Amino acid sequence: MKRFLAVLGRQPKISLAELESLYCNVRQVGPNLAEFEIDKKSSLTKSEKYPAIQRLGGTIKIAESIDEPLADFWKKLPETGKIVLGVSDYSRRTNPYLAQKEALRWKRAIVKTGRNVRVIPNKTSALSSATSLHNRLYTDTHIELIKNGNNYYRVTGVQDIDAYTERDRARPARDAKVGMLPPKLAQILINLCGDKPEASTLLDPFCGTGVVLQEAALMRYNVIGSDLSERMVEYTKRNLRWASEKYNIPKLEEAYVVQGDATSFKWPEKVDLVACETYLGQPMSQPPAEIKLKQEKQECRGIILGFLKNLADQIETETPVVIAVPAWLRPDGYYSRLNLLDEIKNLRYNVVSFKNLEQKDLLYHREGQVVAREIIVLRKK
Numbered sequence: 135m136k137r138f139l140a141v142l143g144r145q146p147k148i149s150l151a152e153l154e155s156l157y158c159n160v161r162q163v164g165p166n167l168a169e170f171e172i173d174k175k176s177s178l179t180k181s182e183k184y185p186a187i188q189r190l191g192g193t194i195k196i197a198e199s200i201d202e203p204l205a206d207f208w209k210k211l212p213e214t215g216k217i218v219l220g221v222s223d224y225s226r227r228t229n230p231y232l233a234q235k236e237a238l239r240w241k242r243a244i245v246k247t248g249r250n251v252r253v254i255p256n257k258t259s260a261l262s263s264a265t266s267l268h269n270r271l272y273t274d275t276h277i278e279l280i281k282n283g284n285n286y287y288r289v290t291g292v293q294d295i296d297a298y299t300e301r302d303r304a305r306p307a308r309d310a311k312v313g314m315l316p317p318k319l320a321q322i323l324i325n326l327c328g329d330k331p332e333a334s335t336l337l338d339p340f341c342g343t344g345v346v347l348q349e350a351a352l353m354r355y356n357v358i359g360s361d362l363s364e365r366m367v368e369y370t371k372r373n374l375r376w377a378s379e380k381y382n383i384p385k386l387e388e389a390y391v392v393q394g395d396a397t398s399f400k401w402p403e404k405v406d407l408v409a410c411e412t413y414l415g416q417p418m419s420q421p422p423a424e425i426k427l428k429q430e431k432q433e434c435r436g437i438i439l440g441f442l443k444n445l446a447d448q449i450e451t452e453t454p455v456v457i458a459v460p461a462w463l464r465p466d467g468y469y470s471r472l473n474l475l476d477e478i479k480n481l482r483y484n485v486v487s488f489k490n491l492e493q494k495d496l497l498y499h500r501e502g503q504v505v506a507r508e509i510i511v512l513r514k515k
């Protein structure tokens with residue numbers, strides 16, 4: 135099996151959970167680095183040579199391990215065309231100077247094989263993903279070499295920051311109150327469902343403005359959605375029409391999206407995976423007072439457990455259900471959680487555990503954000 139390296143995003147533990155859900159033998163090899171392997175049977179590699187970075191919300195770069203001496207590796211580079219070389223050094227004790235020195239050392243080695251080489255300057259010991267992306271350092275002639283201790287890897291894909299910004303900002307229907315889910319987090323929620331075949335049906339019963347449905351459609355899933363609010367249903371439909379045209383997914387325009395209360399609705403189709411951000415309570419800009427927090431928790435708890443109970447009768451054993459639920463910042467800086475796991479287990483779900491992280495690590499938030507999202511990964515019993 136081929137070994138790969140992932141450079142993890144801002145919340146490395148959540149990124150690790152995403153990788154564990156899709157690949158084999160995932161292990162953390164640095165604060166923001168993980169190695170993993172790909173099962174030959176994986177549907178993710180059938181049409182692509184390398185893991186598809188554009189569907190991973192939590193990984194910034196992917197690289198394949200170089201298992202031969204570098205001197206031999208350089209000999210295999212294309213003989214025509216200028217070589218562009220960047221070095222990212224993720225080793226424990228390093229600095230931009232050492233990274234640049236390493237790059238110049240390898241430049242000399244490549245020049246010896248008769249090629250022209252340009253080196254990307256290291257302002258930092260690891261090149262930013264923007265630098266990697268804009269210099270296209272993942273092609274046959276444009277190479278980013280990653281060093282981690284004595285191990286070397288060659289970058290095969292870089293997260294496309296511009297594409298995310300466009301998907302996030304250019305959508306026609308937006309709502310500040312509902313607070314839109316970042317597309318990267320939507321991808322993570324979907325991927326936590328595991329490696330499902332194309333055209334599996336994904337349900338988002340709290341679809342809001344439709345970010346999960348859009349990202350799932352881009353991964354070639356069929357999507358269905360519902361939401362309590364008529365207005366949100368209209369927003370989702372508008373956004374999906376836009377995405378259908380923009381990304382050329384004709385079927386998306388006709389996706390089934392209707393008004394429905396997730397605690398009682400009967401979805402009309404067989405559902406293969408469920409990914410959603412549930413109701414998160416009211417938007418807040420300051421940590422809530424004790425009494426307000428209690429009310430919010432009670433309301434969210436009722437909706438989330440009511441939804442899971444209703445859903446359990448409508449899906450088959452082993453169906454993945456991934457939900458993001460709220461947690462609130464307290465004045466002391468900790469987050470207050472709903473602590474739903476025991477009740478959820480009684481509703482005929484197993485809680486999925488991970489090798490590289492614990493449930494407490496699955497909290498997604500920006501610095502100081504009042505309402506965080508706790509991710510819970512379930513399989514129907």
Ligand SMILES: C[S@@+](CC[C@H](N)C(=O)[O-])C[C@H]1O[C@@H](n2cnc3c(N)ncnc32)[C@H](O)[C@@H]1O
Pocket residue numbers: 312313314315339340341342343344345346360361362363366394395396397410411412413414437
């Ligand atoms: C946090 S938002 C989801 C945002 C969404 N992920 C997006 O991309 O915009 C939660 C949604 O749950 C909906 N909602 C609240 N209670 C509900 C219920 N009982 N059943 C279904 N939807 C509900 C709200 O209308 C809101 O759109």
